[in-house]
Amino acid sequence: MKSEEITKRIYSLQVDNKPGVLSRIAGLFSGRGFNIESLCVAETTDPLVSRITLVTNGDRNILEQIKKHLNKLVDVIKVTDFNVTPFVQREMALIKIRAKAEYRAEILRMVDIFRSRIVDVGAEYYIIEVTGDEGKIAAFLELLKPMGIKEIARTGAIALAREKK
Amino acid sequence: MKSEEITKRIYSLQVDNKPGVLSRIAGLFSGRGFNIESLCVAETTDPLVSRITLVTNGDRNILEQIKKHLNKLVDVIKVTDFNVTPFVQREMALIKIRAKAEYRAEILRMVDIFRSRIVDVGAEYYIIEVTGDEGKIAAFLELLKPMGIKEIARTGAIALAREKK
Numbered sequence: 001m002k003s004e005e006i007t008k009r010i011y012s013l014q015v016d017n018k019p020g021v022l023s024r025i026a027g028l029f030s031g032r033g034f035n036i037e038s039l040c041v042a043e044t045t046d047p048l049v050s051r052i053t054l055v056t057n058g059d060r061n062i063l064e065q066i067k068k069h070l071n072k073l074v075d076v077i078k079v080t081d082f083n084v085t086p087f088v089q090r091e092m093a094l095i096k097i098r099a100k101a102e103y104r105a106e107i108l109r110m111v112d113i114f115r116s117r118i119v120d121v122g123a124e125y126y127i128i129e130v131t132g133d134e135g136k137i138a139a140f141l142e143l144l145k146p147m148g149i150k151e152i153a154r155t156g157a158i159a160l161a162r163e164k165k
Numbered sequence: 166m167k168s169e170e171i172t173k174r175i176y177s178l179q180v181d182n183k184p185g186v187l188s189r190i191a192g193l194f195s196g197r198g199f200n201i202e203s204l205c206v207a208e209t210t211d212p213l214v215s216r217i218t219l220v221t222n223g224d225r226n227i228l229e230q231i232k233k234h235l236n237k238l239v240d241v242i243k244v245t246d247f248n249v250t251p252f253v254q255r256e257m258a259l260i261k262i263r264a265k266a267e268y269r270a271e272i273l274r275m276v277d278i279f280r281s282r283i284v285d286v287g288a289e290y291y292i293i294e295v296t297g298d299e300g301k302i303a304a305f306l307e308l309l310k311p312m313g314i315k316e317i318a319r320t321g322a323i324a325l326a327r328e329k330k
Contacts, residue, residue: 123328
């Protein structure tokens with residue numbers, strides 16, 4: 001396995017909204033040594049169905065194995081592989097940043113440029129909500145780092161397929 | 166267990182970024198019959214640490230049990246219980262909605278009112294990105310429903326503690 005062949009991949013799974021499904025999927029990954037970079041599970045508009053979006057990585061062989069194993073799980077209704085389908089991808093982060101008086105104007109400028117939002121203000125911190133793809137969030141964090149990031153919570157990616165035509 | 170006593174609770178876990186951690190946590194919930202309403206796992210600024218935000222529900226006794234069990238897991242560095250701490254909570258949804266010509270003006274008005282964003286446009290659909298607490302997203306979905314929701318992907322909640330003073 002050459003390291004240059006390792007790529008990131010997003011799978012979206014529609015699964016039965018039943019206890020144990022997440023445990024089986026997480027167990028499949030850890031048992032076989034597949035990576036999970038991030039994972040979200042939440043309800044859909046159908047109360048019987050949950051959607052799991054997971055970001056993994058591996059070479060072509062590993063990614064094929066992952067897809068095959070996911071498709072075999074009985075509670076998995078449908079697997080969407082966002083390699084074959086064009087898609088829109090977004091994640092969200094909440095970032096708590098030190099807001100010393102001398103940095104505030106600069107923080108507000110960056111919040112504006114990145115179309116993010118300040119959702120909480122304290123005596124010495126801001127909490128910023130930002131959405132975007134992984135690259136945008138990485139760039140935003142890189143720019144904020146010198147001011148002092150106190151804490152961060154990220155959702156991991158979610159994705160929906162674009163439609164043709 | 167009286168049904169009126171059941172409440173929702175958010176726990177944020179800092180965990181070792183190691184294979185098997187998510188599987189153990191998901192297994193704890195399914196093995197003991199605890200509910201997971203939503204769950205996000207993603208990296209933090211420290212490569213050795215991941216953060217899991219999970220939303221669960223139960224009566225006071227069950228919520229205490231969940232906390233106790235989470236604290237016992239060796240890979241769990243810290244459990245934050247967002248019942249005792251004031252917090253900021255957000256989730257994100259991507260919503261693919263039918264965009265028939267006669268509904269477009271109304272959809273755009275709602276996108277504006279809910280401070281959401283159109284992130285993809287097709288011949289017959291929009292994909293909308295919306296962030297907010299659970300109540301806001303539920304209200305938005307309720308208003309969009311009559312126009313025809315084709316698909317939805319949600320992250321589940323993430324949260325950060327407010328600071329005192």
